């Protein structure tokens with residue numbers, strides 16, 4: 123009797139265990155639709171399309187979009203659904219950019235060299251950085267026309283001589299909504315509307331005042347976000363990605379005007395991911411940032427919002443992996459993981475692990491690179 127009872131108990135336990143396993147599997151298959159979306163960022167490229175240091179006239183493995191391109195391709199291969207964004211500061215900063223401004227023709231046939239490279243990588247959208255304005259507004263407009271992807275910015279407005287008002291005219295399209303066809307975890311096709319909005323540090327109006335004065339004005343980032351996010355939601359955005367050309371902290375000179383840092387932006391309701399730049403740092407990394415309240419360096423969130431910053435000159439690719447679940451009639455971000463991938467790293471103090479350059483980008487840039495070198499040689 124006792125022996126029999128024991129046998130019965132084991133069988134019952136096995137049955138319960140099986141039932142639990144079965145239930146779990148059932149939950150995964152018949153649970154709410156779930157999407158894994160990878161959002162990728164480059165930022166502050168400053169004309170660095172290939173691994174070449176125009177300042178010292180030497181090749182380098184430490185930066186350049188041709189290497190970031192290899193990381194982008196690898197990241198795309200790993201993920202069923204992905205989007206690629208650039209966060210600005212492209213048109214000024216190195217010898218190639220200087221050559222492009224001073225002696226490269228810009229017309230229908232000749233796009234700005236940086237876009238010859240970037241267009242091949244099929245960016246989904248970008249935002250303008252303050253350096254886009256360094257050679258004047260006309261040059262910026264002519265250059266950006268060469269991009270095969272939309273530029274968004276919500277807080278630069280056309281100057282009308284009045285104080286900042288609700289009905290001010292946006293200079294760029296403030297946002298775009300990308301209708302992205304994605305594959306969910308059950309292998310089903312889904313439509314996900316990804317809203318993308320851009321912001322710039324208002325210090326641009328000060329640093330480039332010769333071009334801004336009388337032409338353009340800049341509003342507070344946080345207030346602009348609070349205005350546009352509900353509009354984007356009402357226009358059907360399922361999730362919202364913010365491209366913020368501003369640092370984790372606001373620029374020196376803006377401390378008085380609160381709301382212009384990524385920390386402030388992260389508190390705005392409705393933003394699911396922030397890709398930021400401008401300050402040439404990387405996020406998330408283990409350094410003094412760890413001491414700042416609201417930052418979780420394990421997942422890479424700031425006040426609960428996923429965020430990433432991909433360094434500068436193409437030396438890192440920034441990634442945010444979002445798990446998005448359909449619940450209560452809407453798509454919601456359930457969890458996120460932000461990571462940064464460098465194009466090279468030092469191992470055991472000397473040896474370098476280098477990401478190989480993408481041969482297509484190198485090939486595309488070959489002539490403009492040579493022309494830039496010739497230009498620099500003859501420059502006074």
Ligand SMILES: [Zn+2]
Pocket residue numbers: 211251252253367399400401
């Ligand atoms: Zn900048």
